Amino acid sequence: xxxxxxxxxxxxxxxxxxxxxxxxxxxxxxxxxxxxxxxxxxxxxxxxxxxxxxxxxxxxxxxxxxxxxxxxxxxxxxxxxxxxxxxxxxxxxxxxxxxxxxxxxxxxxxxxxxxxxxxxxxxxxxxxxxxxxxxxxxxxxxxxxxxxxxxxxxxxxxxxxxxxxxxxxxxxxxxxxxxxxxxxxxxxxxxxxxxxxxxxxxxxxxxxxxxxxxxxxxxxxxxxxxxxxxxxxxxxxxxxxxxxxxxxxxxxxxxxxxxxxxxxxxxxxxxxxxxxxxxxxxxxxxxxxxxxxxxxxxxxxxxxxxxxxxxxxxxxxxxxxxxxxxxx
Amino acid sequence: xxxxxxxxxxxxxxxxxxxxxxxxxxxxxxxxxxxxxxxxxxxxxxxxxxxxxxxxxxxxxxxxxxxxxxxxxxxxxxxxxxxxxxxxxxxxxxxxxxxxxxxxxxxxxxxxxxxxxxxxxxxxxxxxxxxxxxxxxxxxxxxxxxxxxxxxxxxxxxxxxxxxxxxxxxxxxxxxxxxxxxxxxxxxxxxxxxxxxxxxxxxxxxxxxxxxxxxxxxxxxxxxxxxxxxxxxxxxxxxxxxxxxxxxxxxxxxxxxxxxxxxxxxxxxxxxxxxxxxxxxxxxxxxxxxxxxxxxxxxxxxxxxxxxxxxxxxxxxxxxxxxxxxxx
Numbered sequence: 001x002x003x004x005x006x007x008x009x010x011x012x013x014x015x016x017x018x019x020x021x022x023x024x025x026x027x028x029x030x031x032x033x034x035x036x037x038x039x040x041x042x043x044x045x046x047x048x049x050x051x052x053x054x055x056x057x058x059x060x061x062x063x064x065x066x067x068x069x070x071x072x073x074x075x076x077x078x079x080x081x082x083x084x085x086x087x088x089x090x091x092x093x094x095x096x097x098x099x100x101x102x103x104x105x106x107x108x109x110x111x112x113x114x115x116x117x118x119x120x121x122x123x124x125x126x127x128x129x130x131x132x133x134x135x136x137x138x139x140x141x142x143x144x145x146x147x148x149x150x151x152x153x154x155x156x157x158x159x160x161x162x163x164x165x166x167x168x169x170x171x172x173x174x175x176x177x178x179x180x181x182x183x184x185x186x187x188x189x190x191x192x193x194x195x196x197x198x199x200x201x202x203x204x205x206x207x208x209x210x211x212x213x214x215x216x217x218x219x220x221x222x223x224x225x226x227x228x229x230x231x232x233x234x235x236x237x238x239x240x241x242x243x244x245x246x247x248x249x250x251x252x253x254x255x256x257x258x259x260x261x262x263x264x265x266x267x268x269x270x271x272x273x274x275x276x277x278x279x280x281x282x283x284x285x286x287x288x289x290x291x292x293x294x295x296x297x298x299x300x301x302x303x304x305x306x307x308x309x310x311x312x313x314x315x316x317x318x319x320x321x322x323x324x325x326x327x328x
Numbered sequence: 329x330x331x332x333x334x335x336x337x338x339x340x341x342x343x344x345x346x347x348x349x350x351x352x353x354x355x356x357x358x359x360x361x362x363x364x365x366x367x368x369x370x371x372x373x374x375x376x377x378x379x380x381x382x383x384x385x386x387x388x389x390x391x392x393x394x395x396x397x398x399x400x401x402x403x404x405x406x407x408x409x410x411x412x413x414x415x416x417x418x419x420x421x422x423x424x425x426x427x428x429x430x431x432x433x434x435x436x437x438x439x440x441x442x443x444x445x446x447x448x449x450x451x452x453x454x455x456x457x458x459x460x461x462x463x464x465x466x467x468x469x470x471x472x473x474x475x476x477x478x479x480x481x482x483x484x485x486x487x488x489x490x491x492x493x494x495x496x497x498x499x500x501x502x503x504x505x506x507x508x509x510x511x512x513x514x515x516x517x518x519x520x521x522x523x524x525x526x527x528x529x530x531x532x533x534x535x536x537x538x539x540x541x542x543x544x545x546x547x548x549x550x551x552x553x554x555x556x557x558x559x560x561x562x563x564x565x566x567x568x569x570x571x572x573x574x575x576x577x578x579x580x581x582x583x584x585x586x587x588x589x590x591x592x593x594x595x596x597x598x599x600x601x602x603x604x605x606x607x608x609x610x611x612x613x614x615x616x617x618x619x620x621x622x623x624x625x626x627x628x629x630x631x632x633x634x635x636x637x638x639x640x641x642x643x644x645x646x647x648x649x650x651x652x653x654x655x656x
Binding site for chain 2: 001002003004005006008010011012013015016017076077078079080082083087091092093094095096097098145147149150151154155156157158166168170171172174175176177179195198199202205206223224274275276277278295297301302303304305306308309310311312314
């Protein structure tokens with residue numbers, strides 16, 4: 001018999017469909033082909049020598065002609081710093097101009113240097129770049145939330161192989177995020193504790209879904225995982241915004257992030273995946289009731305009509321089993 | 329410059345990303361390969377002669393040995409009529425047994441007879457079967473919502489080619505649906521009108537996103553479409569539940585559904601797609617503030633990290649343009 005689990009942070013229900021369940025290692029089939037040889041591709045707009053193929057850099061780390069990390073505006077931006085954020089409506093149709101920012105962090109000059117194989121120090125620098133860009137983008141007072149995310153592979157929505165992360169600074173806080181904050185606020189008002197921190201404490205007590213733990217962070221497969229091998233990285237120290245991550249935490253996180261991604265890479269044979277840094281809206285950076293965290297979603301199964309039509313997810317792998325598999 | 333549009337039924341924001349915009353006919357690249365020859369496949373569990381490969385039928389239309397439509401329990405059910413629906417929780421972890429039903433409607437004995445090529449009368453019969461199963465499933469008082477949906481092609485989440493629709497009867501009403509009802513209820517309380525009916529009226533007044541119209545139904549690409557070529561079929565007569573569709577409406581809908589799917593088939597060269605019948609929860613079948621409707625989502629683009637992390641969708645094709653393209 002399957003089981004319905006409720007995600008305490010969204011109230012979403014997830015069907016843990018044990019009837020269709022497969023062994024964790026059987027889930028590694030789905031991924032796009034990857035160029036694995038050669039660390040340079042002359043067709044790639046992100047490779048050194050092709051700098052003129054991207055818009056001028058917002059920031060360059062390392063020397064200009066021997067850069068290590070490059071931040072550029074997205075050539076096909078979803079949002080741009082033009083126009084304004086006034087809402088206008090005609091009948092029921094409400095809209096606003098596509099004001100905002102859309103940047104790309106080119107993570108390495110090497111075409112095939114993926115995150116889990118970078119040096120720790122380089123991953124630390126990447127995390128520092130994310131934090132720096134967060135602060136640079138929020139200088140614009142129209143920016144209300146900053147989403148840092150990574151698409152790895154075609155199944156995860158990118159056709160560009162060269163390792164990169166995107167940052168979108170949005171003038172609207174979507175209901176998707178407001179909803180999470182409302183639930184967390186209600187929980188805080190009722191119980192006096194941060195829902196996310198309590199969840200982390202509960203997961204550590206139960207211990208069966210923990211993948212790894214360091215001094216400041218824990219990676220785990222949540223009780224009500226929406227997707228097989230969905231992985232959360234949660235900080236132990238309360239902080240609602242990623243923008244406030246400390247140097248000490250960055251050093252610690254780089255170790256845990258590298259190991260967690262390496263486990264996924266090895267356990268699932270380099271799956272396509274998305275990585276998202278969930279952080280509070282800019283105006284809610286110092287709230288006691290939210291905890292920033294990283295979500296990693298390997299794209300192993302397709303979202304189908306049932307998920308699109310009900311918001312109930314069918315997960316074919318139990319997080320207890322996938323966490324145990326990765327832990328090995 | 330792109331534009332942010334708000335979906336009035338969910339308050340979701342959609343980025344209409346004209347910078348990345350492509351012409352409608354350029355979007356037809358993505359679909360899985362399809363077996364198009366032969367109307368019989370001896371390996372297919374849904375083809376005649378293989379009836380023993382599915383669980384025993386719940387209902388058969390036509391003769392038993394020459395059936396036209398067959399309804400069977402899903403062999404790998406997400407939910408089953410076992411156990412109960414009591415919620416139990418330990419710490420923050422709330423769950424319930426996977427009680428419910430999961431059926432498959434095998435739409436035709438012919439392996440390659442897809443919906444837009446079926447005879448009108450057969451489509452009518454299919455709609456009657458959906459309505460009949462809706463009523464049969466809601467006899468179980470534990471069932472709180474019934475989701476009827478179709479996955480066509482691998483990108484849409486199915487590996488079975490034989491034309492089929494699935495029905496899941498769920499004991500929980502998910503927040504995804506409650507949220508839509510709350511927004512519609514608030515709108516009704518504020519304005520005295522059904523949000524969905526008003527939206528339909530607005531779309532008909534503006535007229536630029538209508539694909540087709542018959543006596544009782546309209547197909548259109550909504551103002552704030554989440555996906556390129558997302559198509560809604562809305563009834564003109566107010567009714568919150570699909571379960572209450574009349575014979576007259578069924579005859580009319582079969583014509584519009586066939587034509588709409590044929591336009592998508594021809595315009596996008598047989599895209600993978602999901603089709604969902606959105607209907608009120610069983611306990612809300614006679615509400616003035618909700619309108620049942622059909623949503624069709626061709627799977628032309630991938631949901632990426634930004635959508636997963638923010639709930640803001642990037643749509644690369646304007647619904648005005650896609651509707652005009654299909655209308656031709």
